[in-house]
Structures are given as structure tokens and as C-alpha cells.
Amino acid sequence: MKKANVPTYKNLRKRKKRIPGESPGTFVVLDNALPSKLRIYAYDEENIAELETSSIEKALAFVNSHPEKFYWLDIQGLGSQEVLNSVQQKFNINALVMEDIVNNHQRPKYEEFSNCIFVVSRVLELDENINLKNEQLSLIVNHNFLITFQEDYEDILNPIRQRLVHKKLGNIRTLGPSYLLYAIMDVATDHNFNLINRLGDELEIIEGILYDKPQKSIMYRIQGVKKIMLTMRRIAWPERDKLNDLYKSSSIFIHPDVKVFLRDVADHNVQIIDLLETYRETSTTMMDIYLSMINNRMNEVMKILTVISAIFIPLTFIAGVYGMNFAVEDPVSGKIMKNNMPELYWENGYFFVWVLMIVITVLQIIYFIKKGWFRD
Amino acid sequence: MKKANVPTYKNLRKRKKRIPGESPGTFVVLDNALPSKLRIYAYDEENIAELETSSIEKALAFVNSHPEKFYWLDIQGLGSQEVLNSVQQKFNINALVMEDIVNNHQRPKYEEFSNCIFVVSRVLELDENINLKNEQLSLIVNHNFLITFQEDYEDILNPIRQRLVHKKLGNIRTLGPSYLLYAIMDVATDHNFNLINRLGDELEIIEGILYDKPQKSIMYRIQGVKKIMLTMRRIAWPERDKLNDLYKSSSIFIHPDVKVFLRDVADHNVQIIDLLETYRETSTTMMDIYLSMINNRMNEVMKILTVISAIFIPLTFIAGVYGMNFAVEDPVSGKIMKNNMPELYWENGYFFVWVLMIVITVLQIIYFIKKGWFRD
Amino acid sequence: MKKANVPTYKNLRKRKKRIPGESPGTFVVLDNALPSKLRIYAYDEENIAELETSSIEKALAFVNSHPEKFYWLDIQGLGSQEVLNSVQQKFNINALVMEDIVNNHQRPKYEEFSNCIFVVSRVLELDENINLKNEQLSLIVNHNFLITFQEDYEDILNPIRQRLVHKKLGNIRTLGPSYLLYAIMDVATDHNFNLINRLGDELEIIEGILYDKPQKSIMYRIQGVKKIMLTMRRIAWPERDKLNDLYKSSSIFIHPDVKVFLRDVADHNVQIIDLLETYRETSTTMMDIYLSMINNRMNEVMKILTVISAIFIPLTFIAGVYGMNFAVEDPVSGKIMKNNMPELYWENGYFFVWVLMIVITVLQIIYFIKKGWFRD
Amino acid sequence: MKKANVPTYKNLRKRKKRIPGESPGTFVVLDNALPSKLRIYAYDEENIAELETSSIEKALAFVNSHPEKFYWLDIQGLGSQEVLNSVQQKFNINALVMEDIVNNHQRPKYEEFSNCIFVVSRVLELDENINLKNEQLSLIVNHNFLITFQEDYEDILNPIRQRLVHKKLGNIRTLGPSYLLYAIMDVATDHNFNLINRLGDELEIIEGILYDKPQKSIMYRIQGVKKIMLTMRRIAWPERDKLNDLYKSSSIFIHPDVKVFLRDVADHNVQIIDLLETYRETSTTMMDIYLSMINNRMNEVMKILTVISAIFIPLTFIAGVYGMNFAVEDPVSGKIMKNNMPELYWENGYFFVWVLMIVITVLQIIYFIKKGWFRD
Amino acid sequence: MKKANVPTYKNLRKRKKRIPGESPGTFVVLDNALPSKLRIYAYDEENIAELETSSIEKALAFVNSHPEKFYWLDIQGLGSQEVLNSVQQKFNINALVMEDIVNNHQRPKYEEFSNCIFVVSRVLELDENINLKNEQLSLIVNHNFLITFQEDYEDILNPIRQRLVHKKLGNIRTLGPSYLLYAIMDVATDHNFNLINRLGDELEIIEGILYDKPQKSIMYRIQGVKKIMLTMRRIAWPERDKLNDLYKSSSIFIHPDVKVFLRDVADHNVQIIDLLETYRETSTTMMDIYLSMINNRMNEVMKILTVISAIFIPLTFIAGVYGMNFAVEDPVSGKIMKNNMPELYWENGYFFVWVLMIVITVLQIIYFIKKGWFRD
Numbered sequence A, B, C, D, E: 001m002k003k004a005n006v007p008t009y010k011n012l013r014k015r016k017k018r019i020p021g022e023s024p025g026t027f028v029v030l031d032n033a034l035p036s037k038l039r040i041y042a043y044d045e046e047n048i049a050e051l052e053t054s055s056i057e058k059a060l061a062f063v064n065s066h067p068e069k070f071y072w073l074d075i076q077g078l079g080s081q082e083v084l085n086s087v088q089q090k091f092n093i094n095a096l097v098m099e100d101i102v103n104n105h106q107r108p109k110y111e112e113f114s115n116c117i118f119v120v121s122r123v124l125e126l127d128e129n130i131n132l133k134n135e136q137l138s139l140i141v142n143h144n145f146l147i148t149f150q151e152d153y154e155d156i157l158n159p160i161r162q163r164l165v166h167k168k169l170g171n172i173r174t175l176g177p178s179y180l181l182y183a184i185m186d187v188a189t190d191h192n193f194n195l196i197n198r199l200g201d202e203l204e205i206i207e208g209i210l211y212d213k214p215q216k217s218i219m220y221r222i223q224g225v226k227k228i229m230l231t232m233r234r235i236a237w238p239e240r241d242k243l244n245d246l247y248k249s250s251s252i253f254i255h256p257d258v259k260v261f262l263r264d265v266a267d268h269n270v271q272i273i274d275l276l277e278t279y280r281e282t283s284t285t286m287m288d289i290y291l292s293m294i295n296n297r298m299n300e301v302m303k304i305l306t307v308i309s310a311i312f313i314p315l316t317f318i319a320g321v322y323g324m325n326f327a328v329e330d331p332v333s334g335k336i337m338k339n340n341m342p343e344l345y346w347e348n349g350y351f352f353v354w355v356l357m358i359v360i361t362v363l364q365i366i367y368f369i370k371k372g373w374f375r376d
Ligand SMILES: [Mg+2]
Pocket: A096, A099, A100, E264, E267, E268
């Protein structure tokens, strides 16, 4: 009963015990969080400057010395308490938001504040060991600033950085931080889309096996897919609400021309939900088919047992009867007892008993054929 | 365990990997898309002109040379990048819309833009190999122009073309592109209706077999129908939302007199949903009946095994007992041991043992009859 | 495996293939539709006149010659194309409405038009062969005219006709066509109520059998009831929406004093839905009980087999052992072999073997009693 | 297969056939309804007078002769047509309301009329034979009058009467008929609460038995509880809507100070729904546990059968082999055939065969232990 | 069939019978309620004073002698009728609220009154015997006063008390009673969060066992978790409504700056619901896997039984045949009967019969291998 080698997810193990009654807003970085690396861009339609550092002071100095219109501060690794403290103070971020950023188990959500908007996304990927990686991506947006918070250094935002640097005069340079927000939502959605497509492929492979040679491993593979889909659903539905809220929001921090792009990414997310619900039903159906195949096979096993038993048990009884030792002559007194098993002394007794047994067998086989046991 | 020859669907295999972070609006035609063919109509109440070509320049020239009121540009095959680029530029179509048109896995939807409305429909048909064909049909409508995008050259819109050409002064000629939009929605709905009716027939056939001679193939046939219905549901529900939105829309591109027709096609679509939900429940019920028939049959098999075993096992034991060789006389010392199996030397021992066995058998049969095992 | 003689429904077989792309409004009567009979009433508080005819001209002439306030035109049989055409033209009925009237598979619905309201009801009855009859009843109402369209000549509206003719000065004579509309809705609802009550009785009978002598036919009877309920649900839920819309409608064609009556019939319909949902759950529960009874019985069968096998198989083995022919004396050399089956030559070997077998049997019976196999 | 002695409900049998097409408002008392008894109170803050009678004329005379502010007319038994007719005329009650009062299968509901409000409640109780009693309680309220209609003479309103008579100057005397309405809703809700609590106790008892000694009667007891809960749900959900409507109503017949009390009773009803849904899930879970216990037991039975069969069938075969009669000497010719069953003539053949059989047994037991069949 | 040692919940047993018709507002403390202890704080930004007493008079005197801005009266134990009476009178609390406070089975809720707001929370914890403790926490808030009612003396509010005493000038001291209300909601939510996390751990442990060595105890452990989750759901959903209502409330008793904190705690509660729904599905899936493992094992058992029976039953029959005693010579007349079992007198009869039996065995094993019975 070895478990099949299918995708599993281990992120449930991150649960930490809360200490009830803590003051809100005294956020503390997690023990296993990575040290923070900063990357900052200052840009407008024409120009762009970039700085990589791990010092928040240098980053802020860079901002002050670059009078471009827009800035993007990307923070990778959420383990440097003092960096996060400085960011909070500099940008006047609500303590509850900081708490949500470092406690990386938030649902996708969109919250409006007077001086910014706060967005949480989740990015799902299967890593090389086919474990599910479920990363929180937090974003703060105001008129001219975007701050992104990523859990680790693996960089899913690189393609956006490339476009930002090279697409002079494009939307990404002219529409400000809310367009960057859209672009990041789009990347996250595309990652999730690739995962759901991979699950679709896995389900097709399982289905092939199911109809070809059903084995016990199928059950584990289906359950593996279902587990990942369970996590995806937990994310996809609040993601939908978030994107709809963003699209319909009247926040001043979202450029009006970005709305149509947000509608597009919301549309992609609805497609993900659509596929999720379809695959869910597909996997349930495959499980049902598998179980009923098992049932059918059991039925077949029982039929074979019953046919063999039903045929041979009576025959064995007959053989047993003529194996009895009732004596025709009392060994002590020598008395002859003609009634004891006279068949044994018939000229063709042995032949008659074979005839009897063959007749019984034939009758039973006819009965089973009539019952349809040898059909299908 | 051969799979029954039932409708299947292969369109899941179209999944392509997305490249996260691509700039939106840089649409690229799919690898397996067909070259584009153009067919254009210029018409008003009285006159109609038609052109078939694969050159977008000729098509646009045709428009310029025909000062009729309304135009319908039908594009079959979405594989010619430069044709689609020209269309986008000429009609000023949003890049996100072009993306949705070439990526042919969109859900049915209705989107309003400042210069047009955009509608996606899906048409389902079983092809000659009873595989499910699931084609995307995209439409762009403004005051005087309808553009339709079809995936292949099979032409479900031909009846509409006939009516357009021949129904001088009819609604189709006077109400403009939004009436054509309605007419196409109606054709698509009718195709879907025919498919659901075909599934209804299949379910009735399966039901007949189920009550007549239940076989394992039933399971596969039911699952085949369920799979197609799963795809249909994914389409029918967003289709309903789309048609309701269209019907209630205040878009200036929809002629007021077309509204009542849109309500009618929305009504048809609700009937499809209705049937889908009913057939879903019907197929679940048939599956349950099949499984419980299997169960019942297993029960019957077990009963036969038990009756035969229960009757013959004790009899065989008795025969075994009187087949034992306990000796009445020690072969070595010649000592007589009267207690060893005296029954063997009774005058009518053999007769008595038969009486005993018949009595046991009769008692057991009475017991089983009382238990109701031979009823039903 | 004969199917029990329970109500079935055959109306699924009415499915006809649609021809996609047909012009809307070119309605065509169905092949199996009956020729139309007309019955027309002209009435006010004091007077009433009646005409039966199959000529639409005579009917219209009758109207012209009777200057009463209100008219009711009842059309039975929807197979006369020219009659329906005349009616459409005379009363200026939308072509889409005519289509819905002749295609008798519409869901219950309520539609408002500028010159009338259009209502579809469905009436369910079990005919003498306990097949489900599912008739569409279409109504068109304006200020002074009611037109009813029935599929066949069986006349469920007769009681209303009686009241109309005899209840001088009653609501039915003074409140106009919308009161007649209510009265007909009420009759239809009462028919459906009687059917659901009949299903309730059937379920009670099945329950009695279930607890008394469960048999395989129960499964078929429950499924028969479920099938009818499936059809009823498809009708009852849209019927509820229709009645609520009617009750809350601000249409000028509905007399204000009729509203309270419409609320009452809507209330009846909610009771039908209530019962349907209850019976659905009841029938599912009965199915579950039946299946678990089957399971229990299988369990019992297995227990009997196991008890008998477990007891007799070891005994039969012992008997088999002492039926072996190991020789105490070599028949060829005459050598004495004392170790071969000395038990056979003990003075009380046979007695001892019986003691052994009885002890084994008693121990096993004690074990099974302890396991609780003979309880319950 | 005797049914356990659990609560059942018989009120389904009340179904009467409706006569379609009857004129609304011509209400007819039911055949099995009890003769009406009247009890009337005239009261204000200070004074209260009471009359019991079965004559409606006397009751009305009593009202005329008592110029107090408020009146409560309580009618027990709905079988006196003329009494109900008088009440209808005197208080100008809508005929549809009278119909709902005498046809005692209404759902809980609240309806507003121009001259009164109409409320239907249902009171559930288990009678002494643990059958479910499901009584309809109808109420009509206006500015100064409350009329209650009860099906039988069992008096659940007595505590309210006591408070009314003795609580001079209390809310019950000063807030008018709508406070009485509240008080009666509260009594009805408390009765339903007591029933749901009783079901909770029953479920706990069943659970105890389930984990202690699961027997077949558990299935029937669970189904008994589920059946009652099914009836309760049919009542509790519309009751919730009714109470919310009452609480939020702007009717002039409801004293503003009574609103907060109505909110409280609505809150109680939500608690009932809460418990119902919880118990529903609990009972489903217990059923699942029971079924899987049955399954487990079956498994155990099969294991015992298989162990015994697997061990003894090969041994019995071996014994059978050495019970064969192949002869070492031809009885006719006296020819010696050394190859026929030489084992029988070995010095220690019998000992060897026992060794063989013990080895086989031990190997099988080791195999089964390894398979874990003797664990758990 | 011993029950596994998993968390259970006993709080269902608190059900008390209601006495229908009692006057509302005459609240009576429960029999098993603890005597009330009072703890009162008078505080503003700068100063704080505290008193512990069991005398309500002393508490009120303390209030009068401390002219600080805000007060918090914490009542532990709801068993002192006179204390609660005094509190009700002093703070003019609605009698229905007092009833809800002492009857400790309320759902989480939020009610507005003219002079205060009333909030009910529930705190879930597993006690040392892993029974579920489900405590009601009631709160009354107005401009300057918070009153909390706890069922017992175990003090989950201590961390808040610490912050209140030591956080001079913090939000907790400046934002008034509604901030304290938030802080208490947050503590309660954190306790519930810790419980759901514990359930998550338990499910992971069960999953480990399931895939490693499935045993019957798994079923009981899953059901134990499900039971607790059932209680949690009953609380979490109304809790969500309550927190949303609080957050969106326009009550003057809630400080505007507290709203953002209430949104945060509402967000935490949605995470709890999220996890609950996920764990529910997880536990259902694990149950399904367990049941299908049981099924698979049964299948395997049946296969072993069938293989052994199928192989040995025919062999035993053959052995039985050659154990028959058909005589070649009549013992009485001495007549030779050559047809009776001549095989027994063949030179190599015994060898031939072994060959026959081995051939049969090999053929059967080939058949079973082909059937795939020894695979997987
Ligand atoms: Mg937070």
C-alpha cells in the first residue's frame, strides 16, 4: 500500500500558535523569514533608475535624489524587523497592514485606506519536488508609489521588471503604480493558470490509466489532485471578489485607464474558477468509476468462487458418501447386511456415480448460464 | 473491460502554457489556427452586395465603395496575424479583445466598450466521430458594423446569410447589426439545443437497457453523457448571464426593437439549463439504480453460495465421519473393540444415515424459506 | 427483474430537432397537434352569451355582434395553422408569443407586452395508464379579452365555465379577464396539488412495504415517484417566479382587486414546492433505508455461511484425517508399523474423536456468541 | 426486523383531495373538525372580564356590553360553520383568510390586509403515544381585537390567559392585541424548542448505543428523528421569514414597543433552526458511522471465514489424498504395484503427514499475521 | 470496538426544558451558575483605578467616587440573582438582554438599543480532558461604560487587563469602551483560531496514520474532529455576521477609529471559516479514503479465499472420488466387477492422479495471473 508519487502540499504545517490578547500593530517577523533585500526603481515615461541594496536608508536616499514621477520598492524576504519598521514609518502604513504582511497566511483581499490601498495576492507553484508552494504577495499602492512584499528571493516579477525597464513610453511607464499593480496581478494569475492546466493534464493521464488498467494508485493520485484543488479554491474565490472590488473601486489611487485591464485579469480568474469546478466534478466522477470498477471486480471474484463451490461441493459430497465404510458383513459375527451401501457392489456402480455427477454439473452450468453469470 | 462507444470530448487537450508577464495586447495567433477567409456584406433595406476574399485590403476597399447603411464582416479561420492586425487597426479594437478572440477558450461573455460591444458565444456539436466540437464564436458590434470571428470554415451561419440576402425589407435588413447579433445567438442556441436533445435520447436508450439487461457498458455510457453535460453547463450558465445582460443592456449599439428577440433567445437558453439540470439528476439516478442492481446481484450470488454450502457442508461432514477407519478389530492383536463405529455394522446403518442427511437438508431448506431467501 | 407497475412519464419523447437559423415568428403547428376548436364567451355583470365553433370567422363575427364588456376565447387543439394565423392578426400578437404557444414545451412564465400580457402554465395529471400528462396552457390577457390555448380537448376549465355562466354579479363577472386568469391559475395549481398528494399517498404505501417486507420492487417504485417529482420541480419553481411576478406586477391589464387572489394561488404553489422538497428527502431516505436493509441482509447471509463453514470445515478435516489409509501392516512384507494411526486401534478412539469434535464445536459457538453474531 | 419504538408522525394522512375550480372564499369546515367553543376577554390596564360560551351571539353581546379598550376572542375547534360565518361577517374577514383558517395545513405566514393582519403559526408536540401533533394556530389582529383559532381544546394558551388576568398594569394589559400576538408566538416557539431539545436527548441516547452496542434498531431510531426534523424544518424556515416580516413590518396594528419582543422570539426561532441543522448533520454522521461499523463487521466475518477456510481446505485435501484407495496389490490378479501410494506403507508416514500439515498451518498463520489480519 | 481517545464535546447536555408562556424579562439565574465576582476599572488616558469585590453596592460606590472618563465592569459567574438585578436596574438594561445573558446558549449576535449596544461572543477551548468548553461572553457597551459577563472564573481577558493597566496613552486607554469591545472580540477570535489550528494538527496526524497503517480508530478520530467543527461552524457563521454588522454599524457607541480594528478581527474570523470549510472537506475525503481502503482490503481477503478454494476444492473432489469404496469384488458372492474404479488398480494410478491434480492447479494459477489477481 505504497503511496503514489503525486503532488502533495506541505504548507499546512506553517500553523503557529497565536498569543491571545496581544496588542494589534506590534508586528513581529516570523522565525523562518528570510532577510530582506530591497530593489527600487524611480521612473517616468522617459527615464528609469534602479538600485539594489539591503539598507533601507540607502533606498530612501535614492528616492530623495531621484525626482522622477513614479517609484517601485520591491522587498524580497520579510525577516528584517528594522527594515520593515522603517518602511512602515516612512510610508505611514497602518500597523494592521504590517501585521497582515508578515503573517503570510492571509486570504487574497483588497482594503482601502486614506493614504493608500492594500492588496494581498497568493501565487501557487509546484516546486521541483512537486510540493505545492503557496506564496503571499502583498502590495501597497498610492499616487506615485508601489511597494511589493515577497516571501522569498525566487523572482516571479522579473518579466515585469524587464518590461518596465525597456518599454519606454508604454502603458507600464505612463499609467503609474496602479498599472504595475495590474501587471503583477496578471503574472500571479498566469502562474495559477499554469498550475490548473497542469492539474488538467494530470487528470487526463489518470483517466487514461483508469480506463486501461485500474490500480489502487489511482485513488491516491486523484486525492493528490483534489488536495491541491482544495487549496486553489480557497484562493480563487476570494481572489475573484478582490479583483471585482478593484475593478469597480472608486479609489483615487487606481488610474481610470487601468480599469479595463483589471477587468481582463478578473476574467482570467473566473476561467480558473470555472476549470477548478469542472475538474472537481471530473475527479469525483473518476473516483466513483474507480470504486464501481472495484465493486465489479469483487462481484466477479465472488461469482468464480460461487461457481466452483456450487459445482464441486455437491460432487464432493457424493464422493464422500461412497467413501463411507458401512459394512456389508459384520467383521465380528460375519452377519451379512444387504442394505448397507448396495450401490458399491453394483456391476456398474462407479459408472453410474460418474453419470450422476456429470448430470448435476451440467444442470448447474445451464442454471448459471441462464442467470447470465458468464455474460459481460 | 472495453469502453463503450459513446460520445467523448477531446477539447481539453488544447491547453497551452501561458508565459507569465507578457505584455497585454500583443496577441499572437495560435499555432494550429486556420488561415483567415473574409466574407463581407454591405446592405440596407433594399440593396445588398457581397464579397469573398482573403485580402483585408480588398475587403476594406469594398466597404469604401459601398455606401450602404450596414456591413457584416465574417472572418473564418483565426490564423492570419496580419489580417487580424489590420482589422484591429481599422476598427480600433481594444488589444485585450483581440487577445480573447484568438485565445479560443473564453467563456461566453458580453463586454461594453466606448466604440463597440464585444460578445463571445460557444457552439457545441458532436462531429461525425461523436467527439464534442466546442467552437468559440466572437462578435463585435457597433452602429453599422458587425464583425464575426469563427475558428474554422464549417459554416453554421449560412442560414442567416440566406435570410439576409433574400429577406428584403425584413427585420434582418432594417434593424441593423444588433439584429444580426441576435440571429447568430439564436443559431448558436439552437445548435446547443439539438445537442441537449440528443443527450436526452441517449439517456432514454440507456434507461431502456438498464431496466432490460443491465451491463457494465451502461456505466461508461452514463459517464460519457455526464462529461458532455459538464462542458455544456460550463457554457450554459455564463451564456445565461450574457444574454440577460444583453437584453437589459442600455448600450446604444443595440436597437430597441431587438430587445424582445434577445429575451426570447435568453428564454431558450434557460430551457437548456433546465434540461441540463434534469438530465444530470436523471443520469445520477440511473447510476444509482445500476449500482444497486449490481449490489442486488452480488447478494443473490452470495445467497446461492450460502445455500449450497450450508446444505452440503454438514452432509459432507457426516459422510466424512462414516468414512473414518476406526477399527473394530486390532489388526495386530486381533482384539475386538465394540465401541469403534458400531453404526457401520448396524443392519440399516446406511439407510439411517441417509434419513439423517435428508432430515438435515429439509430443516435447512425450511429455514431458508422462512428467511425469505427464495422470495424475490 | 421485472419493473414494478408504477407511474412513468413518456413526455420526454416529444423532443423535435430544431432547424437552426429559422426566422423567428414563422411559427408552424406541430405534426401531432389536434385541430382547433373555438369556444367564445361575451359577458358582463348581467349578461352572458356563448358560441362553439371551429371557424375563426364566425367567432370574430360573434364578438362584433355582442357589445358586452368582456370576452373569453378558448382554443382547444393547436393544430389549425390558419385559425392561429387569424387569431394572431386579429389580436396583434407578437410572433414570438405564437411560437411559444405552438411549441408546447415552454416553462411556466409571465411576459409583458405593450398590448397584452402572456402567461404560460403547465398542468400535470396522471392519465388512466398512470402515465404523466404534462399539458401546456397558454394565456393572453388584455383589458377586455382573455384568450386561452389548450393542447387537447380534455377540459380542465369546465368548472370555471360553470361559474362564469351562473355566478351573475360575482367577482368572476365583474373583475374582468384578469380574474379569469387567476381562476385558471388556481385550477391548474389544484390539479398539481392533487398529483403531489397522490405521490404522498404512494410514498406512504411504499414506506409501509419497506418496513414490512422489503422487496426489490420498492426501488423501482421510489424511482418512479422521483421521476415524476423531477418533472414537477422543473415546473413548480418557475411557476413560483411567475406567480410572484404576476402578484407584484404593475401591469394595467391586471385588476387591482385580483392581486389578493393571485397572492393566494402563489401561496398554494409554495405549499406544493414545500411538499415536493419534503417528499424528495423522504424518498431519498427510504432508498437509503432499503439499501442498508439489503446490506444488513447480505451481512446475515455471510454470517450464516461463516458459522456453518467455520464449524464444519475443521470437523470435516478431522474426519478426513481418520479416513486416511496409513497402514499398520505392510501388505507386501507384512511388517508391522505401530506409529501409523494408532488412534484407530484404541479401544475408544471413535468416542474420543467425537468428544474432540464436540469440544471444538462448543468452543466455536461460544466464540460466536461472544462476538454477538447471534444477537439482533 | 421489528421497527423500534420511536416517535413517528401520522399527520401526512390528512391529505384531502381538492376539487379544482371551486370558487375562492366559499370555505367549508373539515369533516373531522371539532365543534367551536368561544372564550372572550374584554380588558384594559385596570379591568378584565371573561365569558365562555359556544354561542357567537352571546359573545358579540358580551363585547357590546363591555366598553373596555381591548378584546381577545379565542375559538377552539373549527367545526361550527355558522360560528365561523358569523365571525367572518362581524369582523369583515377576507374569504381567503377564512379558507386558510379552516384548511389546517397552511405554512407559517404573515399577511397584511387593510383592516387587520393575519398570522399562521404551527405548534409541534409529541403526544402520549409519541406521535407528532402538528396543530395550526391562526391569528387575526387589528387595533383593539385579537382573534385566535385553534384546532382542538388542548390549551397551550392557558399560561397567557393567566398572565392576562393577573398582571394588571403589565405590558400584556397595556400594549394591546399585538403584545398578545407576541406572547402567543413565544409560547408556540417554546413548544417547538422543547421538541427540538427532546430530539437532542434522543440523539444523545442513540449515540451512546451506537458506540456501545450497535444494533439494527439504531437505523430506525435515527430515521424516526430525521422524519420529525423534516417536519420541523418545513415549519421553522417559513416561521423565520414570518417573524422577520412581523418584526420589520410597518403595520399600524403592531404596537412599536412590541417590536423588540418580536425580535427576541425571532432570535429563538433562529436558534431552533440552528439546532435543527446541527442535529441533521449529527444524525447523518451517526448513520454513516453505523453503516461503516456494519461494513467493518462484515469484513471481520469474511476474515474469519477466510482464515479458517484457507487453513483447513489444504489440510483436508491432504487428508483426502491419503484416504484414496489406490491399491498396492491387484485384488483380482494379486499383482503388486509398488508405485501406488507408497507413503501409506512408510514406517512413519502418518507422523510425516502431520508434520507436513502443521508446517502448512504455521506458514499460513505467519502470512496472515504479516498481512495484519489479527491486528485491530 | 473501543472508542479512540479523541476530543469529544459534552455541552449538548446543558439543555433545559423551557416553561412555555413565562413572562419575558423575568430572568432567573441557572441552577449550576457560579456566584458572581465583580472587578471594576475606572480609567482615562492618564489614570486608572481598580476594585475587586463581590458586592455590587461597593462597586457602584467605587464608580461614584472615581470621576474618570471610562469604566469597565467585569462580572465573572452568573449565579447571583441580586447582583444581576442591581446591574440591570443601575444601567437600565432591557429585560430581554438580561435573559439572553443568563441563558448561556445564545448564538453570537449584535443588537442595538437606544441606551447601549449588546454583543454576544462564544469562546471555544479544549479543557485538560480534551472536552470542548463553549463559553458565552456577553458585552454591553455605551458611551463610557463596558460591562462584560463571563460564565466562570477562568480568565481569558487577563492579557487585556494587563494592557489596560500598563498602556498609558495607548489606544486602549483613549478610544473608550468600544476599543475594549474590539480587544475582547480579538481575544475570543484568537482562542477560536488556536482551536482550529489544533484541529488542523490532529487531521494531519490522522492523515499520517491513514496512509501508514489504517485502523478502525481513524474513523472515530475523524468523527471526533468533525463534531467539534460542527460546533465551530454554528458559531463562526453568525460571528461573521455579527462582526460585519459591528464594523458597518452607525451606532454612536462605537468610536470611529475602532472601525478599522473591527474590520481586522472580522477578517480573522473569515480565515477561521475558510479553514473550517477546508478541514471539513479534508476530513470527508479522509473518511472516503479510509472506507475505500477497507473495501480494497475486503477485496483482497475475498481474492485469497477464492484462490485457495478454487484450487483445492476440485483437488479435494478428485481425492474424494478415489476414496470411494466401489468394490471390484462382491464380498458376499465373490463376483468380480471390472468396471468399478479400475484406475485404483492401474500400475501408476497414484502417479497419474497427482499429474492430473498438478495440471489443474497450474491451469488455475495461469488463469488467475491472467485475470491480474496477483498484481497490485
Ligand atoms: Mg489582519
